[in-house]
Structure formats: structure tokens, C-alpha cells
Amino acid sequence: MSASQHSPIAAEFVDPLAPVLIQGMTGRTGRTHSQHMRRYGTNVVAGVSPESDVAGVAGIPIFRNCAQAVGETGASVSVAMVPPLAVLQAIEEAVGAGIRLVVTVAEGVPVHDAVRALDLVRHAGARWIGASTPGLAIPGRLKLGFLPDVALAPGPIGVMAKSGTLSYEICHRLAGWGLGQSLWVGVGGDPVKGTRFADVLPYMAVDPQTHAILVIGEIGGSEEEELADAIVTLGCHKPVYALIAGRSAREGVTMGHAGALIQRGIGTIDSKTRALTAAGARVFTRIQHLVEAIAGDFNTATGDRACG
Known part of the structure; x- marks a missing residue:
């Protein structure tokens, strides 16, 4: 199958053209992998970093929160590259802003946080890949x-x-x-x-x-x-x-x-x-x-x- 012959069913699971934001983008992991994803072809349109004064990374604008990022870019997918104890908050913020798919990569997310996150995304009708995933x-x-x-x-x-x-x-x-x-x-x-x-x-x-x-x-x-x-x-x-x-x-x-x-x-x-x-x-x-x-x-x- 060539790259142009993409799967219509896979696209129902995750739209390959979906605008993507990266939570924690100004951190070392976020900076590195957001650029790798973008070079691969992922439509990375925004980063979120509440405590950073950085305006952008590699031409990608940085916002204070997901609501601002979604409002400005229409992002519908988030990849959260945040520490394990910040994962629940990141999911809450993303889903609250209307994100439909959240991917979290951190290892060591507390089980009680994962239970709360799972309940949250189910009630919102969103999809969550994680707690820890490549x-x-x-x-x-x-x-x-x-x-x-x-x-x-x-x-x-x-x-x-x-x-x-x-x-x-x-x-x-x-x-x-x-x-x-x-x-x-x-x-x-x-x-x-x-x-x-x-x-x-x-x-x-x-x-x-x-x-x-x-x-x-x-x-x-x-x-x-x-x-x-x-x-x-x-x-x-x-x-x-x-x-x-x-x-x-x-x-x-x-x-x-x-x-x-x-x-x-x-x-x-x-x-x-x-x-x-x-x-x-x-x-x-x-x-x-x-x-x-x-x-x-x-x-x-x-x-x-x-x-x-």
C-alpha cells in the first residue's frame, strides 16, 4: 500500500489530516518530538506551555492553554508530552477545550489519576491513547x-x-x-x-x-x-x-x-x-x-x- 492509498477506516480512528497540538512543547521532549512528528507529515499546528514566554518553536506558535490553541488553530488532537503527575491535568484541559483525541506518553502515571482520566474522556466522548504509550x-x-x-x-x-x-x-x-x-x-x-x-x-x-x-x-x-x-x-x-x-x-x-x-x-x-x-x-x-x-x-x- 502506498502512502497515497491511506485507509478510510484508519482515518475514522484518527484523521491523518487532523490539526495537532503538543502540550508541553517547550520542554526538551516536546521540542524534539514535535519537530520529528512534523517532519513525518503530521499536521502540528500549535504548542501549549502555560509557564513559558516562548512565542514559538520551529515556526509553531505556543499558547498558554489548550482553549486558546484550539480557538486559534482548530486543533482536534493533542499529544501530551508532560511529566506523569501532570498527565491528568493535561487531559482535563485538552478535553475541556474540545480535543477529541489525546495521546499521553509519560510512564508512571498514578493509577488513581488514570481512573479519573478514563472517566473524564468517556463522559466527554473523546478517545485517549495511554496512560503511557509510544x-x-x-x-x-x-x-x-x-x-x-x-x-x-x-x-x-x-x-x-x-x-x-x-x-x-x-x-x-x-x-x-x-x-x-x-x-x-x-x-x-x-x-x-x-x-x-x-x-x-x-x-x-x-x-x-x-x-x-x-x-x-x-x-x-x-x-x-x-x-x-x-x-x-x-x-x-x-x-x-x-x-x-x-x-x-x-x-x-x-x-x-x-x-x-x-x-x-x-x-x-x-x-x-x-x-x-x-x-x-x-x-x-x-x-x-x-x-x-x-x-x-x-x-x-x-x-x-x-x-x-
Whole structure:
């Protein structure tokens, strides 16, 4: 799929032409990644920094608050590059100003803040990607966050991932086989989050540019089991490939992500594997086996694909 053949369904999830504001833009992270996003093609139109006297960054105007930024630029998407304890306030301000999609990248957002944020965005009818996420992308069109360009390529695979690092590695390898992404959503590994696997599936299941779905999960919680239920309920017949990380994790010990916690047998790799397999997905525990299976099914040597 070329960059011009963007997915109409992915555009329903996030408009690739949407005007974007960056909260915390005058900080080091905000300055750096706002320019990376803009160079990628993202329509970054404003920054927000309540305590800064900077008028602009790289030609992008800076406003004191989201309401001013939205009023002047019509921004409908926010990427909040603020510290974890400032995430709830950033979401409140963004949604209060009419922002429809908020992406938050900070690790370590308190769970009670995430609970309040989730309630807030649901009542507002907005979408939240986070608490912690590397972002999302429609490759060749839009990048929100800091997904690495080297792993992004337009293509037929819809990607939803808890782990940023694993998704970078897998997507980079698949891109080397000529298999890019139609939509890439980093849902993050927090126990309380704005968007879960089952929320992304309805878009990928009907998207004509998405020919297969790649799920990068991990032990802990019930998100993969929820996805398995959704696959069956929706009657999704597209090939689903899943990598479940964390086989060596001990019960009661958090492994990496706050949500990667097994307690009393809940959230085990076996329970997730059983649920996804029963729903028709192919489940892997090694990256190489996963990549080889996808590449083989798409028959990349001849350019044909074995999925509909």
C-alpha cells in the first residue's frame, strides 16, 4: 500500500489530516518530538506551555492553554508530552477545550489519576491513547508520539501493542520483508488505560487496507482474553497473529509494565494463549517464529498474500 492509498477506516480512528497540538512543547521532549512528528507529515499546528514566554518553536506558535490553541488553530488532537503527575491535568484541559483525541506518553502515571482520566474522556466522548504509550501512526501519513521512523512503513498489517520496544523490533523486521502497517496503535502496558485491544479491533476488522492483525501482548490482566472474545463476537475472519511476552514472569511480580502482573493464576501466558487460539489466532512466544510465519503466509518472495 502506498502512502497515497491511506485507509478510510484508519482515518475514522484518527484523521491523518487532523490539526495537532503538543502540550508541553517547550520542554526538551516536546521540542524534539514535535519537530520529528512534523517532519513525518503530521499536521502540528500549535504548542501549549502555560509557564513559558516562548512565542514559538520551529515556526509553531505556543499558547498558554489548550482553549486558546484550539480557538486559534482548530486543533482536534493533542499529544501530551508532560511529566506523569501532570498527565491528568493535561487531559482535563485538552478535553475541556474540545480535543477529541489525546495521546499521553509519560510512564508512571498514578493509577488513581488514570481512573479519573478514563472517566473524564468517556463522559466527554473523546478517545485517549495511554496512560503511557509510544503513540500511534497511519504510516506514510501521520505519527503521534515517538514511534521510530525506521519501523514505520505503509502496508497491510494492523498493529496493536502493549510493548513499544517489542513492536519496534517486530515491525522493523516485517518492514524488511516489505510488510508495513495500515494502522499502528500502541495501547501501552498500564493496568488502567484509555484504549484497549478490543477497542481497536472493530476498526481493523473492517478496514479494507488491513489484511491481517498483529497483536503484541504480555502476561498480566485480561486484555488479551477480552480481545479473544471480541474476535468471536465481531466475527473477525482476518488472520490474527499474537506474540505474548513474559513466559518467565513469576506470580505476584510486576515485569516491566505496571499491568504485567499475574496474581492467583489470572493473566497467565497459558490463559491468554488458550483464549486467543480458541478465537482462531496464531500465538507465538518468539519474535523470529512470528515474523517468519507472517512473511510466509504473505508469500513475500512472490509478492502474493495469503489472507483476505
